[in-house]
Each structure stands twice: as C-alpha cells, then as structure tokens.
Amino acid sequence: MERSPVAFDQNSSGAAGDFPALLRRKGLLSPAIIGPTPQAGSPQKTWQPTEATTILAFKFSGGVLVAGDRRATAGNTVVYDRADKVLEIDRHSIMAIAGVPATAWEMARVLEHSFQYFRRTQLQEMSVDGKVRALSKLLRDNFGFVMQGVGVVVPIFATYDSHPNPEAHLYFYDAMGAQFEATDYAATGSGSPAVRGILYYENNWGAKPLHKMSEDEAVSIALRALDTAAESDTSTGGVDRSGKIYPLMKIVSGEGITTLPEDKIAAVFKETVA
Amino acid sequence: MIEEPYRWVEAIANRREYIETQLAPGSPIAALGYRDGILFLTVGRTRQKLFEIYDRIAMGGIGHPGDIERLRMAAIELASTEGFTRSAADVSLRRLVHYSLSPVMKSAFEQVYGAPYLARMLFAEVGQRPSEDLFLRVEYDGEIATNGATYGQARQDFAVLSGTPQSRELMEAFLKSQHAPDASFEVALNSALDAWSIGHMSLQASDANGLPERAAISKYRQEQLAGRGIEAALLERDASMAIRYRSLSDTELRPLINE
Numbered sequence: 001m002e003r004s005p006v007a008f009d010q011n012s013s014g015a016a017g018d019f020p021a022l023l024r025r026k027g028l029l030s031p032a033i034i035g036p037t038p039q040a041g042s043p044q045k046t047w048q049p050t051e052a053t054t055i056l057a058f059k060f061s062g063g064v065l066v067a068g069d070r071r072a073t074a075g076n077t078v079v080y081d082r083a084d085k086v087l088e089i090d091r092h093s094i095m096a097i098a099g100v101p102a103t104a105w106e107m108a109r110v111l112e113h114s115f116q117y118f119r120r121t122q123l124q125e126m127s128v129d130g131k132v133r134a135l136s137k138l139l140r141d142n143f144g145f146v147m148q149g150v151g152v153v154v155p156i157f158a159t160y161d162s163h164p165n166p167e168a169h170l171y172f173y174d175a176m177g178a179q180f181e182a183t184d185y186a187a188t189g190s191g192s193p194a195v196r197g198i199l200y201y202e203n204n205w206g207a208k209p210l211h212k213m214s215e216d217e218a219v220s221i222a223l224r225a226l227d228t229a230a231e232s233d234t235s236t237g238g239v240d241r242s243g244k245i246y247p248l249m250k251i252v253s254g255e256g257i258t259t260l261p262e263d264k265i266a267a268v269f270k271e272t273v274a
Numbered sequence: 275m276i277e278e279p280y281r282w283v284e285a286i287a288n289r290r291e292y293i294e295t296q297l298a299p300g301s302p303i304a305a306l307g308y309r310d311g312i313l314f315l316t317v318g319r320t321r322q323k324l325f326e327i328y329d330r331i332a333m334g335g336i337g338h339p340g341d342i343e344r345l346r347m348a349a350i351e352l353a354s355t356e357g358f359t360r361s362a363a364d365v366s367l368r369r370l371v372h373y374s375l376s377p378v379m380k381s382a383f384e385q386v387y388g389a390p391y392l393a394r395m396l397f398a399e400v401g402q403r404p405s406e407d408l409f410l411r412v413e414y415d416g417e418i419a420t421n422g423a424t425y426g427q428a429r430q431d432f433a434v435l436s437g438t439p440q441s442r443e444l445m446e447a448f449l450k451s452q453h454a455p456d457a458s459f460e461v462a463l464n465s466a467l468d469a470w471s472i473g474h475m476s477l478q479a480s481d482a483n484g485l486p487e488r489a490a491i492s493k494y495r496q497e498q499l500a501g502r503g504i505e506a507a508l509l510e511r512d513a514s515m516a517i518r519y520r521s522l523s524d525t526e527l528r529p530l531i532n533e
Binding site: 022026028109110113117121 | 325
C-alpha cells in the first residue's frame with residue numbers, strides 16, 4: 001500500500017544510510033551525462049569551464065596542513081581571486097579541490113551531507129575507510145563529465161582517525177576515483193609539479209623532514225611552495241600582497257579543524273617568504 | 275466491512291483506546307529550554323529514545339520501536355534533502371511536522387484496515403534566543419501540540435511527553451512552577467530529573483492526585499536512578515557551530531545531580 005509521500009523504504013535500495021542513493025531516488029542528484037567526447041580535429045572549443053588550481057597537503061608535527069591558492073580561471077581569464085578550495089566536510093575531515101569548482105563544491109556538499117546522514121540514521125560515525133570510499137564513488141560517478149572535457153575534479157582528502165590508533169590520514173585521488181594514501185605529502189592541480197618538487201626536496205634534504213616541522217615552519221613551506229607554483233603557472237594565484245589575499249590554510253588534528261587566521265599567515269609570509 | 279459512518283467512528287474509538295493502552299507504560303521525556311540551549315532527558319534501561327534529526331532539531335519518542343524508527347527515518351530524510359537542496363537555514367521543524375509528518379500519521383490512523391503508528395513524539399528546534407525555541411508534540415493520530423503563544427495560551431519554554439495524559443499534565447504543572455528559561459544547565463538538569471520522576475510516579479500509581487511532596491519526589495528519584503541510566507541530549511544555542519546536537523553520557527551527568 002502506498003501510504004505517504006514520505007519514503008520509508010530506506011533499506012530496500014542500496015546500502016543503509018546512503019545519502020546519494022536517497023538523492024537519486026528523489027531525482028535530486030544530477031546524473032552523469034555521458035555524451036560524445038570531443039574528437040581530434042573537431043572545431044575549436046568556444047567555451048571553457050572555470051577551474052581552480054593548486055592545492056597541497058602534508059603531515060607536520062601538529063597534524064595535517066592543507067593549503068590552497070585562491071585563484072579560479074577559465075582558459076586564460078582570471079575569474080575569481082578569493083576562491084575557497086579548502087573545504088571542511090565534518091569536524092575531522094577536509095576536502096581540498098583542484099579542478100572545476102561547480103562540480104567540486106557540489107561534491108563537497110553531497111559528501112558533507114552523506115557523512116551527517118549516515119551518522120544520524122545509523123547512529124554511528126562513518127569509518128574513515130567509508131568516508132574515503134564515498135568520495136571515490138562520487139568521482140567515479142562524475143567520470144562522464146570528465147570524458148566530455150568538463151567537470152574534472154582532482155581532490156585531496158585529509159582526515160583524523162581516532163580508532164584504533166589516533167592518527168591523521170591523507171589521501172589524493174585521480175579523476176576516475178582511484179584513491180592513494182600519501183605517507184608524507186600530496187599536491188594536485190596545474191601548479192602541483194613545482195609543489196611536489198619542493199616538498200620532496202624539503203622532506204629529504206631540508207633542515208628537517210616535514211613531519212617534524214612546527215606549525216610556523218609548515219606554514220612557511222606551504223607559502224613558499226605556492227609562491228613557486230605561481231611563478232611558472234599562470235593559473236595559480238600565490239600571494240597577492242597588494243590585495244592582501246593569502247592562501248587558505250587549515251589544519252586537521254585530534255582536536256578537530258583549525259582555520260589559520262589571515263594575519264598569522266601574513267606574519268609568517270612577511271618574515272620568511274617576502 | 276465498515277460501511278456505515280457510525281461503525282467507522284466506533285472502529286476509530288477502539289483503535290484510539292488500543293493505542294493509548296499500548297503507549298501507557300512509556301517512560302516520560304522532558305525537554306527544557308535553558309540559557310545555553312535545550313536539554314532533552316529521560317531515564318531508562320535499554321532502548322535509545324532521544325535522536326538527532328538535523329543541525330538544530332532533535333526528537334524523543336515512545337511507542338513501538340519499529341514505528342518510531344520509520345518516523346525518525348522519514349524526518350531525517352526530509353530534513354536532509356531540504357538542507358541539501360536549499361540550505362540548513364531552510365530546514366524548519368514547523369514545516370517538517372505540520373506539512374509532512376502529521377498528515378501521514380493522521381491518514382495511517384484513520385485507515386482502519388492498515389496499521390497506525392504506535393508512537394508519540396516530542397520534537398524541539400533550538401533558536402537564537404530562548405524565546406525562539408520551538409517544541410512540538412506529535413500524537414499517533416497526527417495531532418500537534420506546541421509551546422507557542424497561540425490562542426491565549428502562555429508560551430512555555432519546555433515540553434514533555436509521557437504514557438498517560440495525567441502523567442503529562444503533572445509534569446507540565448511542575449515545570450510551569452519550577453522552570454525558567456534563563457536557568458543554568460545544572461538547574462535545568464535537576465528540574466528535568468524531577469519532572470521525569472513525577473511523570474514516572476504517576477504512571478506507577480495512577481490513582482494519586484496532584485503533585486507529590488518534595489521529599490517524596492527526591493526519594494523516588496534516588497531509587498530510580500540507582501537502577502537506571504540517564505539518557506540526555508543537548509541542542510546547543512552556540513551559533514558558531516553548525517551541528518548543535520550532542521548526546522550526554524550518564525557518567526558526565528551524575529556529578530551534577532543534587533542528592
């Protein structure tokens with residue numbers, strides 16, 4: 001008997017507590033559109049999606065530092081210089097995004113609601129493995145857009161696991177949804193080759209390895225890395241001193257997530273970078 | 275078959291009586307608005323009765339666990355899809371209960387060939403100020419009672435739910451005289467425990483009239499707490515956090531109880 005407009009069949013389709021499945025059932029999740037991919041020699045693309053660029057994350061003594069520049073571009077146009085690419089998903093998880101913000105922000109929103117929906121309906125927190133997999137699945141579902149040349153997203157996911165051993169975990173993904181756990185650092189986006197070079201160098205031959213660094217030292221390295229990326233990559237914003245625009249940085253630790261205040265980043269920048 | 279209207283009315287009356295009997299032993303739940311939020315409290319042995327619905331909404335229920343579960347799930351689904359497609363600020367308890375839950379519960383109750391919901395629920399939504407706190411009690415037939423200042427009823431900063439109307443009214447009478455919206459957490463906690471004790475006493479001895487003596491309440495409370503656990507949850511008023519719900523453990527509450 002159809003008893004109400006309210007759906008009560010939460011366990012009959014998909015896993016229990018699966019929020020994307022609920023959205024799909026209600027027709028609220030945009031399905032992946034698989035269409036013809038652009039052929040070689042086809043007419044010049046006239047439209048280019050807005051894209052966000054360089055993000056990085058590494059483990060230091062106080063947890064995981066996640067940083068991103070603020071620039072969003074479409075082709076060679078700067079669309080926005082205060083884009084937020086480091087997003088809080090829950091009390092212990094951060095997703096940082098490189099790629100198309102329209103898709104990435106929607107993914108972050110689905111992810112945020114998925115974790116909360118799971119906790120509320122199943123009366124327990126989703127495991128770290130479950131969270132990592134949830135993002136992987138969203139990327140996989142989005143692959144149709146990627147094949148069409150729009151909507152590519154390459155995120156970094158940082159989270160703190162309190163069971164069984166309290167420890168911070170860092171993952172990066174490819175556009176198809178493969179997840180890779182990083183031992184020390186991760187960087188994605190167009191400016192990432194330079195960033196990876198710097199982090200690799202610092203970790204192996206710097207004054208001390210990344211995981212032994214203090215917060216100030218970690219902020220300094222992140223600023224230098226983004227500044228270097230901006231030097232050669234026009235899509236990366238780096239630091240705009242005249243506009244007082246600094247990269248966004250957040251730290252994941254056992255206590256939760258802290259957003260570093262701009263004046264602190266500015267002070268470290270002035271002392272060690274400028 | 276029930277063809278005549280009279281037979282339908284009779285069937286509904288029987289059904290009401292049956293549900294009331296089923297709900298009668300339900301342990302009371304008290305929700306008190308205080309300075310820093312809303313405190314939900316009950317005392318029980320096993321089953322969880324207090325639940326998080328959305329960022330600012332919590333629920334407590336008595337009845338059949340299967341029915342409570344279906345309604346809880348429906349409330350979470352509705353709130354989550356609304357919060358996702360619009361924003362968390364658009365999720366409203368008033369709309370959730372009035373437009374979605376109540377009509378469903380009413381039609382289930384009145385369709386005499388189907389099963390009704392064996393559940394009575396108490397919802398609360400925390401506001402920026404105590405005067406914006408909303409409490410709604412929803413009955414198995416979809417009837418809604420609110421704390422709002424409507425039709426000359428004085429606005430109350432608390433709401434209770436219990437197995438019988440008599441038990442509920444005693445708890446309300448007690449809180450009306452004892453509870454103030456600017457109370458501290460400790461004071462609210464102890465008022466809630468007293469209200470629970472009064473409600474529970476009334477369920478045990480339904481012939482008693484009026485509020486019991488102060489000393490009798492304390493004695494009863496002490497006896498009950500020796501063998502049962504406190505289940506409590508908070509909706510915090512602190513607007514710096516998105517998610518205001520937090521469950522409180524028995525062990526963190528025990529030291530705050532006045533003996």
